[in-house]
Amino acid sequence: MTSSDQQVDSNLSQENGLAIINSKAPFSSNYGKDALDVALIFGSFEQKVSLFFQGDGVYQLIANQDASLVSIKDYLKTFSAFEFYDIEDIYVCQQSLVNRQLDEAFHINDVQVLASVEFGKALNRHQHVLRF
Amino acid sequence: MSTLHLVRKSAFTTNDFAQCLSVLDQQDSIVLMDDGCYNLKHPLMDSLIKRADSTITINVITNHAQARAIETLAEVKHIEMVDLVELTFTHKKVITWQ
Amino acid sequence: MKTLAVVVTTPPYSHLTITALTYVETALAAGIKVIGVFFYQDGAMHANENISIASDEYQAIAHWQRLNQQYQLPLHICITAAEMRGIACDSIDNEQINQAFTVSGLGELVELTTKATRLVQF
Numbered sequence: 001m002t003s004s005d006q007q008v009d010s011n012l013s014q015e016n017g018l019a020i021i022n023s024k025a026p027f028s029s030n031y032g033k034d035a036l037d038v039a040l041i042f043g044s045f046e047q048k049v050s051l052f053f054q055g056d057g058v059y060q061l062i063a064n065q066d067a068s069l070v071s072i073k074d075y076l077k078t079f080s081a082f083e084f085y086d087i088e089d090i091y092v093c094q095q096s097l098v099n100r101q102l103d104e105a106f107h108i109n110d111v112q113v114l115a116s117v118e119f120g121k122a123l124n125r126h127q128h129v130l131r132f
Numbered sequence: 133m134s135t136l137h138l139v140r141k142s143a144f145t146t147n148d149f150a151q152c153l154s155v156l157d158q159q160d161s162i163v164l165m166d167d168g169c170y171n172l173k174h175p176l177m178d179s180l181i182k183r184a185d186s187t188i189t190i191n192v193i194t195n196h197a198q199a200r201a202i203e204t205l206a207e208v209k210h211i212e213m214v215d216l217v218e219l220t221f222t223h224k225k226v227i228t229w230q
Numbered sequence: 231m232k233t234l235a236v237v238v239t240t241p242p243y244s245h246l247t248i249t250a251l252t253y254v255e256t257a258l259a260a261g262i263k264v265i266g267v268f269f270y271q272d273g274a275m276h277a278n279e280n281i282s283i284a285s286d287e288y289q290a291i292a293h294w295q296r297l298n299q300q301y302q303l304p305l306h307i308c309i310t311a312a313e314m315r316g317i318a319c320d321s322i323d324n325e326q327i328n329q330a331f332t333v334s335g336l337g338e339l340v341e342l343t344t345k346a347t348r349l350v351q352f
Contacts, residue, residue: 055151130351166246213253
């Protein structure tokens with residue numbers, strides 16, 4: 001199968017690309033960084049990838065965090081490079097924000113806050129899903 | 133058929149099952165496996181079963197539940213690994229909640 | 231043609247890996263084309279030749295090796311994940327790496343994902 005064939009295939013199917021669900025808080029594990037690495041590589045191969053933040057994963061987006069205070073290399077800063085990788089669809093679960101008493105104040109722009117049903121529908125628009 | 137949800141964690145420990153339920157669609161199916169089998173006795177299961185009389189199918193991997201001495205429910209379908217492989221392709225995508 | 235790509239994120243000593251292995255073997259036996267298994271996060275530890283699990287316990291690594299031989303199942307480990315877990319990936323004839331596994335980058339995951347009809351994570 002040539003790469004152009006694959007392109008046609010993915011255009012034909014209703015769902016396409018990869019959805020990555022982030023479910024972990026940013027600093028206590030490598031999950032966020034591992035998910036970020038996958039997202040960036042898909043972006044650099046010009047494959048559609050969208051990011052979903054749910055549960056404690058929403059903490060990855062909150063503004064004014066400073067990983068350096070706990071000696072962690074701040075991978076969250078890389079989120080600002082998403083547009084250079086054509087990663088445009090970034091979704092946050094509204095209920096997860098509400099449950100954690102968080103405002104919609106994020107450290108990157110163009111984040112879409114969605115109610116559970118819409119969050120699920122956005123997820124459904126993708127062919128494959130990985131969750132970290 | 134749309135999404136196949138593989139639930140591998142106990143809802144008594146983590147929110148993974150609750151997060152799965154929050155995005156669950158009418159056409160989806162759930163497979164309880166590994167410690168996800170413990171969710172058969174979790175309060176979240178009651179609300180799910182109420183929804184399940186619509187179109188959501190709830191499955192459990194038989195030997196995963198049996199190994200853990202979990203009583204199963206009439207509303208839950210017992211499946212084997214070979215059925216899970218089949219479900220993978222009768223649904224459009226698979227999400228693993230672990 | 232039904233094609234399947236599998237991502238394994240659990241280490242060889244995790245009982246969760248047994249489920250992944252059983253699933254993959256069942257798929258292969260059912261005639262599904264499994265185009266590759268990508269070992270990410272702690273999954274990369276599978277390629278470590280120095281891992282020794284008590285002989286009366288489940289031998290996940292030996293089972294992956296068997297599937298690799300029996301079905302020519304491609305097993306890819308993520309180089310970044312492997313190196314941060316003490317598996318040196320710098321030379322091809324590295325004695326530290328189990329030869330059933332191929333050292334790959336995340337680009338391989340992109341390749342598998344775009345080719346597969348279904349992607350399943352364990």
